[in-house]
Amino acid sequence: MAQQPTSAPAGDSASPQKREHWSGQTAFILAAIGSAVGLGNIWRFPGEAYENGGGAFMVPYLIALLTAGIPILFLENAIGHRFRGSAPLAMRRVHRNAEGVGWFHVAICFVIGLYYTAVIAWSLSYFWFSFGLDYADDPAGFFFNDYLQLGSDVTLSAQIVPSVALPLILVWALTIGILALGIHKGVERLNVVGIPLLVVTFGILAFRALSLPGASDGIEALFTPDFSVLTDPEVWIAAYGQVFFSLSLAYGVMITYASYRRRRSNVTGPALVVAFGNSSFSLLAGLAVFATLGFLAQTQGVGVDELENITGVSLSFVTFPAVIAQMPGGQFFGALFFASLVLAGLTSLISVIQTISAAFQDKFGWNPRIAAVAVGLVSAVLSVLGFSTASGLYLLDTVDQWSNQLGIVAGAVGMIAAALWFGRRGHELERHLAAVSTIRPGRYWPVLINVIALLLIYMFVSKAVSLAIDGYGGYPTWYVVVFGWGTILFIGAAGVLMPWLRWHKDIAHPTLWPSREQLGLPAEVGAKVTEQYRPGKDTP
Amino acid sequence: MTGSALVLMIASMALIWGGLAASAVGLARRPENSHMPPGGEDDPTPTD
Secondary structure, three states: OOOOOOOOOOOOOOOHHHHOOOOHHHHHHHHHHHHHHHHHHOHHHHHHHHHOHHHHHHHHHHHHHHHHHHHHHHHHHHHHHOOOOOOOHHHHOOOOOOHHHHHHHHHHHHHHHHHHHHHHOOOOHHHHHHHHHOEEEEHHHHHHHHHOOOOOOOOOOOOHHHHHHHHHHHHHHHHHHHOOOOOHHHHHHHHHHHHHHHHHHHHHHHHHOOOOOOHHHHHHHHHHHOOOHHHHHHHHHHHHHHHHHHOOOOHHHHHHHHOOOOOOOOOOOHHHHHHHHHHHHHHHHHHHHHHHHHHHHHHHHOOOHHHHOOOOHHHHHHHHHHHHOOOOOOOHHHHHHHHHHHHHHHHHHHHHHHHHHHHHHHOOOHHHHHHHHHHHHHHHHHHHHHHHOOOOHHHHHHHHHHHHHHHHHHHHHOOOOOOHHHHOHHHHHHHHHHHHHOOOOOOHHHHHHHHHHHHHHHHHHHHHHHHHHHOOOOOOOHHHHHHHHHHHHHHHHHHHHHHHOOOOOOOOOOOOOOOOOOOOOOOOEEEEOOOOOOOOOOOO | HHHHHHHHHHHHHHHHHHHHHHHHHHHHHOOOOOOOOOOOOOOOOOOO
């Protein structure tokens, strides 16, 4: 078996003097919630719940949260905290051949960052438009024709749309500026201010939505249970997918954020707050969105079940503007809604770009400022060229589908395979969490992770077959091949090629704390574990 | 609002928001593990 890092003497980890720290536990929790709570909580969760059994969806959703969301969140936190590095560095320390998994994660972040910024830019524009209700007369026409200037042909347009490009450049400038300030002064401050502000802003919006006429009809539609769905495997897959994609799992973000925690830190307790905090926001969003849809249905004299465009881009930029146009004080409501999208999006975007920046800092020894500017500028140029054009929406839709539904799922399987199957770190990570945390994951936690991996493999294969056979969204085959499968090819190539580049210094012998001996493990990774472990009692 | 929708809504709120409250209170009461192994001093924080 290849030699792997065990517990080398202190002082030889990769640039320990350069690893930044969160100022405390609360700062980490807010940043991790900021990463997890994003656009998906507002526009994906409510629609997913409604379309998959309403109130009955909460049963598989909660089971998925407890059996997959929280265990994988623990795993990523454990990897980041124990191996103290960005995704490529931490995975390299998990197993010497696993660095590529980390770069696979980083490449997913790179792709997501390119288009996620575009949606934040649209939200920023719509925040501005809300004061004049520019979109009121014809929300769909305004969004697709006037604002995006979307062409009818699914192709790659070179025609830049200035009204999209301008806010997009602004969002990138803001992102680069925040990241250049570093973890403590940049990322942490954004989240410490941004997350409470988001909760207040969205709380006021939810309160207003629930006081609208027809709101109770919307809430009833959301929660009316259809228990027959509980025997439908697709609904369970939807629940696991929702939990999984919502928690910012499996693309290196949580590994990176956990690596900035101090060594003597409680890992599982805060992770639990992050998981429930994320779901709590989703539930609040479900109430606000469906209360608003109930008002819209009543205004139009139709049932909630007859409404269209109740999820994703259309919900936010077509349906909500239509509601805003019809309600008293719509400007205020519109400004709150789009400000919430900007805040939720920006705190997630920062985590995604930080994951890339951290990887380059670790690999090449760049400081945070250089990494932020280099990563940010390259991303900004590609983002503007790809997503502020007349064909940006088609590209966004396609790249999002492949990078999320295939890329992230594959990244999760790769991480589990590297850590548990090839790296044989299951006991070590479980005991690490038990040694430093207030909540012990338990000896069945690695078993659960293995079961989740099998589920993820099934999700990946079924989605890949479906995309290969049926295509996607009615787009031309060449387009799907180039921009859908091409995205996966790019991410995979990053995972294969980046490990060939040299680290700026020796990273093969990190200082691991607690040491394997302290965890009651044999010094050699992979040796048979016989010793019982009781944290805090029999550690030397 | 029908009884079943109301029950599901209240149960969801109790479990999810209750879960957040319980995990936050649990963390506030016991923020750190007091039985950590010795060692694990932090790396110096960068000044730049």
